[in-house]
Amino acid sequence: MPPTEAQDRPARLTVGVVGAGRVGPALAASLQLAGHRPVAVSGVSDASVRRAAELLPDVPLVTPAEVLARADLVLLTVPDDALADLVSGLAETGAVRPGQLLVHTSGRFGTAVLDPATRAGALPLALHPAMTFTGTSVDVQRLAGCSFGVTSPDELRMAAEALVIEMGGEPEWIAESARPLYHAALAIGANHLVTLVAQSMELLHDAGVQAPDRMLGPLLGAALDNALRSGDAALTGPVARGDAGTVAAHIAELRRHAPQSVAGYVAMARTTADRALDHGLLKPELAEDLLDVLADHGDGPGPGPARGTSAPDTSGPHTSGPDPDTPGPDTPGPDLDAPDTPDTPDHGPEEGDR
Numbered sequence: 391m392p393p394t395e396a397q398d399r400p401a402r403l404t405v406g407v408v409g410a411g412r413v414g415p416a417l418a419a420s421l422q423l424a425g426h427r428p429v430a431v432s433g434v435s436d437a438s439v440r441r442a443a444e445l446l447p448d449v450p451l452v453t454p455a456e457v458l459a460r461a462d463l464v465l466l467t468v469p470d471d472a473l474a475d476l477v478s479g480l481a482e483t484g485a486v487r488p489g490q491l492l493v494h495t496s497g498r499f500g501t502a503v504l505d506p507a508t509r510a511g512a513l514p515l516a517l518h519p520a521m522t523f524t525g526t527s528v529d530v531q532r533l534a535g536c537s538f539g540v541t542s543p544d545e546l547r548m549a550a551e552a553l554v555i556e557m558g559g560e561p562e563w564i565a566e567s568a569r570p571l572y573h574a575a576l577a578i579g580a581n582h583l584v585t586l587v588a589q590s591m592e593l594l595h596d597a598g599v600q601a602p603d604r605m606l607g608p609l610l611g612a613a614l615d616n617a618l619r620s621g622d623a624a625l626t627g628p629v630a631r632g633d634a635g636t637v638a639a640h641i642a643e644l645r646r647h648a649p650q651s652v653a654g655y656v657a658m659a660r661t662t663a664d665r666a667l668d669h670g671l672l673k674p675e676l677a678e679d680l681l682d683v684l685a686d687h688g689d690g691p692g693p694g695p696a697r698g699t700s701a702p703d704t705s706g707p708h709t710s711g712p713d714p715d716t717p718g719p720d721t722p723g724p725d726l727d728a729p730d731t732p733d734t735p736d737h738g739p740e741e742g743d744r
Contacts, residue, residue: 403491406461407431407446408454408476410438413495413519414467415445416529417557421463422446423530424556430457441525455485463553466494474503481506491549493517497573500541500566515550516541516569519559520576534558539572541565586658589651596647622669629662632676638683652687660684 403426407414410433418428431442432454442451458464458480468476473496480486488511492504497518504514518539523529538559542550551561564572587610594602616624628636637659644651663680666672672680 403462406457409468412523412525420557463491486510539564634679
């Protein structure tokens with residue numbers, strides 16, 4: 391992305407934050423580095439107050455209405471489910487000023503959720519950082535090169551993209567109608583990854599591995615890199631090879647030592663088998679035994695294309711699921727959206743994470 395030309399950059403703005411979760415203060419601090427001026431922040435919890443003090447020192451903590459009264463650019467970084475009511479309430483009480491830039495960071499929503507404020511004269515933007523946020527100063531550094539899911543009216547597109555670039559990010563245009571799918575894709579990639587890695591570390595610990603993180607680091611790093619480069623062609627392991635006996639042994643061990651992990655293992659193995667079949671990696675003659683094993687240990691039949699056939703359809707790519715964040719993250723994420731609470735991870739991509 392070429393540097394933003396001077397005439398394309400937003401004027402230096404006063405910035406306010408409504409919802410001092412993990413995302414808002416980091417974005418405001420990043421905008422401050424670009425020359426904008428944070429002037430007000432609102433937050434309720436003790437954690438919010440601490441985050442604001444660390445990332446936005448000397449910026450006063452005020453009510454949401456006062457944030458809007460003081461700022462030209464307002465970041466609405468609250469949980470997804472709270473966003474619509476917040477916007478409606480601000481519009482109904484006359485807090486929104488004509489010409490004010492109103493930015494939310496939810497991955498789920500585009501600009502339609504801001505309609506009450508838009509009718510009051512606000513300029514609506516949806517800027518969702520596809521990143522997991524910690525609520526510390528490291529988040530500002532992580533924004534460098536971070537993709538943002540951007541949705542705005544056509545006439546505000548240049549301003550939206552310029553703001554993202556000033557925060558060090560890379561804008562990705564997301565249509566209003568595609569926002570829910572976009573956010574689901576980020577959640578699958580980022581939120582579920584954390585669950586899978588944490589579960590894998592627990593199982594390795596139970597197996598006697600002294601440093602599960604050290605063991606998994608190089609393996610998962612290589613797997614992620616391969617997947618980003620090659621997609622399904624990077625699949626390896628017993629499911630992609632059709633090793634039904636190994637998969638059956640895995641399930642038996644999980645039932646014995648971690649029964650709560652069986653359902654997730656079977657579900658992911660079925661999805662992996664489905665994709666491996668679709669992409670010609672899993673041989674049809676090996677698939678039937680594998681899928682029988684998975685069916686025997688699950689609550690329903692295996693993937694449709696392979697059940698009871700010797701020649702499943704491998705003519706085209708797998709299209710049944712979303713693909714990727716958002717952060718998404720709140721954070722992503724982006725859950726990719728983290729709410730304004732101390733114990734909810736934000737997926738920037740989420741408190742809109744937010």
